Amino acid sequence: MKAAPVFKITPTIQEYDWGKPGLSSKVAQFATAAGLAGFSVKESTPYAELWMGTHTKSPSLVSSTSEPLGAYLSKNPSFIGEAVAHKFHVTDGNLPFLFKVLAIQKALSIQSHPDLATAKVLHADHPDIYKDPNHKPEMALALTPFTALCGFLPLPIIAKYLSVTPEFAALVPTAIAERFTSLSTSSTPTGLEEKQALKDVFSAVMTADEAEFKAQLTKLVDRYAAGKVHEEELSVKELVLRVNEQFPGDIGTFCVFLLNYVQLQPGEAVFLGAGEPHAYISGDIMECMANSDNVIRAGLTPKLRDIPNLVSTLTYAAAPPTKHKVQPSPFRGTAHSTLYDPPIPEFSVLQVVVPAGEKERHPPIQGPSIAIVTEGSGQVSWGLSGDNLDLGEGTVVFVGADVEVEFTAGDAKFVVHRAFVEA
Template sequence: MAKVFKIVPTTQKYDWGKIGLSSKVAQYASASKIPGFTLDENAPYAELWMGTHVSGPSRLLDSNETLKDYLASHPELIGDKVIERFRDAGAAEGNLPFLFKVLAIEKALSIQTHPDKKMAEALHKEKPDVYKDANHKPEMALALTPFTAMCGFLPLPQIAAYLSSTPQFAALIPSAIVGRFVAIASSSDPTGPTEKAALRDLFSAVMTAEPSTFQPQLEALVKRYDSGQEKEVERAVKDLVLRLHSQFPGDIGVFCAFILNYVEMNPGDAIFLAAGEPHAYVSGDIIECMATSDNVIRAGLTPKLRDIPNLVSGLTYAAADATKHLVKPSAFDSVAHTTLYDPPIPEFSVLRVVLPAGTTETHPPVDGPSIAIVTGGRGVFAWGQGEKVAVSEGDVLFVGAGSEVKLTSEDGQLAVYRAFVEA
């Protein structure tokens, strides 16, 4: 039984994905010659799934058996400690506690959040056709290309500044709520109970505004911005407002530009979104890792089901600068060309490898399973007693628990992302 082997990911076509080979998803699927994959240059390739989730299960390249079934038959590849720690997530049945993805974003994703474990269990019980599993979904996004996103609530003074400068935004909210919010906006405790309640009232008022109220205001706002009449404080959001409106004309989610942080990231930058944090990815290609779940609560910028009551009730309302969400990479076991992204949850961490041509780097054994994707270059993965496999862009590999792996770059720089879990 091999401890390292290639697996076949699943591609997902969603409306917001990048078209044809402009998408990293399509590029990787084409380069690695995924069995059964035929490129459609006019189709939106949005996601590449690597893992055991039932909605997009990976398979072994050699046998076409699902990764989940194979791991259930060979639990030593997951490891006793991980099986015990994540037994409730189905680890004993071959389920990995994380789901690894590539996303290629042309059109903004919905204004959304993910439930915590308790809320996920309740939603799954109440609406199993919508919320199809009972797990939470904290997630981390690492930029492959320049990437933009909205994430978390803006600092309260910044929201108050928009209320003062943007009458079309303030018009959506009852004056009593505006007054209470402005009164606490400069609080020294922005995450205190009074401050959170005021932010919740404001956000709820915006997201539940009637179309007859917000659509004329949005039309007036866009007309003002198109004519170059934005105020100084609005310049930071003007382009975002116009972009979102062009993609989702007349959608209340456009006003979230005045409520949520907007971040612009370069390759190698990362953000982490815990349960209850509102966000929307706007553009770019990313590596994404999350707890194994597909639970999404949506409220705007989407043609899909909107569940505003559950979104409003499930948010943390912890207003802060966007730096709160940044994940700073650190050294990985003193290995020279690998950095570690380690968010504050047990389900996953991610390694980023950028290996110069002709060099070899050894990853020490990890006490749990991992999945790696080659995002650039060619090279070799070696393990055990001389076992090895050639890899190139788009290849996806499973690495069993306790396996030391040697990576060698050939013909230029080798780039690899590797998600793993340790108990």
Template structure:
């Protein structure tokens, strides 16, 4: 087979997904005519998986062969450098070090974090039925449509302001913990370790509050907001609190609106979540890329297993403006129509390619493998001087290591492609 070929992704239906054709996942699956896919206008289409993960393996187009099976016997497509660098993660057996996804979010995902490698190994050994692999799972979200999320702890002075202005929140925290937190935040000489411990104590107290207590306080909070009695400091998160409570009534996770940054992103903006960073995607359609893993530690806004002790103990407790999580796009070599999103990890980077009608874009050879999805328009991919593959919206393509690529937009409009890759 050629160095570049189409693969068939896997669609996932979860209750938080967008319904029917409002979902980008459903739109792409329908446009690409994925075998066996029939659009159900009442079903929640949440994720489109592109990669070798066993929970949703991609297959070669027109075949029952999985991408994992094929790459395991065609190591040249992974590339010698990548195979050796990610040998422990199974690259020499065909496993890609990244998983590429489309997410379509109607209902907020859980308050969660992902463990670092060392913690993942311990969790997998202790609870293999819950934490099913020993890998870490740093991830990046790149907005396709207007997108909202909670990510990372807000600046500590902001939490102190909420403790003073929001009695329902302060009621969940023992006075000794609250006073110590405010005291440390007010002291410019307070050591960073003390500030992190104080934040950990506050977060732990909130997430561990007795159910009868936090349900009563959340009810009071919602009633106050619905009556238009929010304080000035609360206006920025009132909408979020009411939205989360409507989706997860009486859930402790709603109080995370006071502790985590609420970000509103435009298409083309991206955030990166390293290990130990609390987050929850709230709404919108995104491209998501992550290390190949299924490890999620949850603590709120979910009917799934909540593991508050491991979540509390595994966070970094860094705090600050959400901009510290943003990934600024950069130039990709000499390419005129490509933006590079390169988070500070080795497993993946993502390219956004937007080629105007009738024009071309050239990508130089990359040491490792990549997966690309067409999200808009039609055109062709060309490589090795003679090879050509026609593509259109929804098509997913595997590109082998060392394959230089020419992306050709059709005459009918712009061709947009997102390409995830690994390169050592």
């Protein structure tokens, strides 16, 4: 009997300290609603991530057989598609992307992800830390109000913080600060000199003497708590106090004066390519990335910090936060689907919002996809014989390459997020 090209898969749950506890987490909500086998909510447990994919750390399973998804796809290569398999050198049924739900209560680490060449070197040199040789460009699509630090601030804003925030300025040697300030109004903010000046400031902060930066952070927090805030600092005051409360005495707090503070509403998205520093602060998101778990960390974390590699691999491309926003677009003549298409080949994401009782047909997509119901219930159907599956909140399905599908809403709004790849 020929295998069905659309089938349910069972995602996996990751519990990290920064996750939202109990049913306040979208991860726990989806797992509970979908009746995830063996899952029982504990209100004090931080449910941080729901993984949907084939990554070897925590692969999804075919729900009907409990077989690892990658193993199943290796036996059914047509579900990945010849063109995608060739372009991305797919072996063992391993998908080019990893799809996640994140529920963030505490700030994630100050981090970046390596490019492909760097990932291969890091994996070869430190396979116990960097466990795969792949890069990890990623996109975050907000399900709830979401905040994050994303990419370096424009140079004039950093220079302004150096002039009005003495605790921050104290971590940067005078010569470095003066050179940076002199270049901060340059007409070529991403020129070689400007990038080097920004790198020098960032490196000085991240490698500052521990006793010195802790003393300065105490002064900063005490000043803000006393309400002594310069006008230029008002937008980050509460963030500084929040992050310091979560990670007392951590150098990562000073990154507030170096990185863009982004606040997204549901349906808005940001993309972070290789070498872009970032830290997610709060909210629930859909996250999609190349199939990797490589993270270079430097602050706001109890995990290993690799400051030398972080400093040496960043792009130092200072820009407003709009640089990182993904502009959605219509999807191939559909009425209820929005495409989020970042500038990398490994993945794109669709947000499908079908009104009660209506249908949404997706034309065949050249490669494989994974979809999760994030609100409501309905049905997905495919094929000439009208094969179908009932879908409820939290249900995850795999859709094979070149399969036309139709989503039908029940008696309420039906929302599906679908990640896919094409050659």
